[in-house]
Amino acid sequence: MLQQIVALIIIAWFLSRLWWQRRKNYISASEFLFWLIFWLLAALLIIGLKFIDRLVAGLGFSGSGIEVLLYLSVALLFYLVFRLRLRLEKIEKDMTKLVEHIALKDR
Amino acid sequence: MSAAGGSVFGGKTFCVIPAYNEAANIAMVISQVKPLVDQVVVVDDGSADRTYELAKASGAAALRHLINRGQGAALRTGTAYCLNQGAEIIVHFDADGQFLAQDIKKILAPLLTGDAAAVFGSRFLSEGGPAMPWLKKYLIMPLARAANKIFFNVDLTDPQSGFRAMTAQAAETISWRQDRMAHCSEIMFAVKKNDLKTKEVPIQVVYRSFGLNLLDGFKILKDLFIALMSS
Numbered sequence: 188m189l190q191q192i193v194a195l196i197i198i199a200w201f202l203s204r205l206w207w208q209r210r211k212n213y214i215s216a217s218e219f220l221f222w223l224i225f226w227l228l229a230a231l232l233i234i235g236l237k238f239i240d241r242l243v244a245g246l247g248f249s250g251s252g253i254e255v256l257l258y259l260s261v262a263l264l265f266y267l268v269f270r271l272r273l274r275l276e277k278i279e280k281d282m283t284k285l286v287e288h289i290a291l292k293d294r
Numbered sequence: 295m296s297a298a299g300g301s302v303f304g305g306k307t308f309c310v311i312p313a314y315n316e317a318a319n320i321a322m323v324i325s326q327v328k329p330l331v332d333q334v335v336v337v338d339d340g341s342a343d344r345t346y347e348l349a350k351a352s353g354a355a356a357l358r359h360l361i362n363r364g365q366g367a368a369l370r371t372g373t374a375y376c377l378n379q380g381a382e383i384i385v386h387f388d389a390d391g392q393f394l395a396q397d398i399k400k401i402l403a404p405l406l407t408g409d410a411a412a413v414f415g416s417r418f419l420s421e422g423g424p425a426m427p428w429l430k431k432y433l434i435m436p437l438a439r440a441a442n443k444i445f446f447n448v449d450l451t452d453p454q455s456g457f458r459a460m461t462a463q464a465a466e467t468i469s470w471r472q473d474r475m476a477h478c479s480e481i482m483f484a485v486k487k488n489d490l491k492t493k494e495v496p497i498q499v500v501y502r503s504f505g506l507n508l509l510d511g512f513k514i515l516k517d518l519f520i521a522l523m524s525s
Contacts, residue, residue: 269523272520273520273523273524276520276521276524277524279473280471280473282361282363283363283364283367283473286340286359286360286361286363286367286371287359287363287367287370287371287374289360290337290357290358290359290360290371291357291371291374291375291378293357293358294355294357294375
């Protein structure tokens with residue numbers, strides 16, 4: 188119970204930071220919405236931890252709800268890193284196009 | 295050798311030399327290549343030394359990348375320049391002085407007789423095999439050859455040859471996206487995919503450094519995988 192409260196306080200702090208960043212226009216509306224949904228979902232999962240315990244047990248997992256959430260988070264992180272790598276690749280390619288264009292133009 | 299210092303092979307032959315921090319070698323390489331082709335094109339790939347100035351002073355058409363983008367990118371810039379200038383044959387050569395300029399004759403011959411549209415230099419076809427480091431000869435190169443065969447169905451003897459020549463038509467047909475070392479495999483694959491007549495000729499390489507190592511080989515595979523996923 189105490190752990191859940193601490194986790195919710197941390198999420199509340201992140202949400203307040205998010206709100207502040209949006210108000211200062213540091214992040215776009217779509218970015219704000221993405222992180223808002225992300226943190227609200229995290230809060231929801233923490234509140235419903237007992238339910239998730241029952242759900243994962245019902246699905247046949249040997250670990251507890253929080254463990255399964257952790258595994259899923261790691262998988263999600265891997266996916267996000269991969270997406271980031273692809274985005275980086277595109278930026279690199281665009282940068283090369285610019286460099287090549289300038290080299291040919293300057294000649 | 296022609297008295298005018300141009301190509302002795304007929305056709306308008308351009309030689310692209312990508313160079314990165316090659317101030318120590320570039321003038322020598324240009325002086326060796328220049329008598330054999332109509333135009334030497336040096337693409338300085340964001341060097342921190344005087345590569346660009348020395349290339350220009352040596353009589354090459356010098357282009358400059360503002361920042362380092364890799365050998366594949368520099369070759370792309372140089373090849374685009376050659377095509378714009380009306381080149382009929384384009385040679386890709388290295389700036390480190392490891393290739394022998396005289397081998398340009400060998401690599402151009404099948405293009406001029408019409409036996410090939412793209413010619414690759416092979417270190418493995420020279421008499422007695424390549425004089426390359428043991429690890430490279432018996433481990434890295436066979437692995438690279440296997441990777442080319444498995445992933446690209448390319449079965450050329452030299453999987454990472456940077457010494458090649460092609461007709462302008464072939465250069466216009468093929469394209470490569472890899473900026474860094476993976477362009478070698480990609481060019482071979484593009485040539486095969488477009489069903490261009492290909493030939494390999496023996497070339498000599500004078501090793502001054504180890505060059506690509508096993509880690510570089512994995513980097514090439516990683517780059518090709520990322521490119522595949524992002525395409």
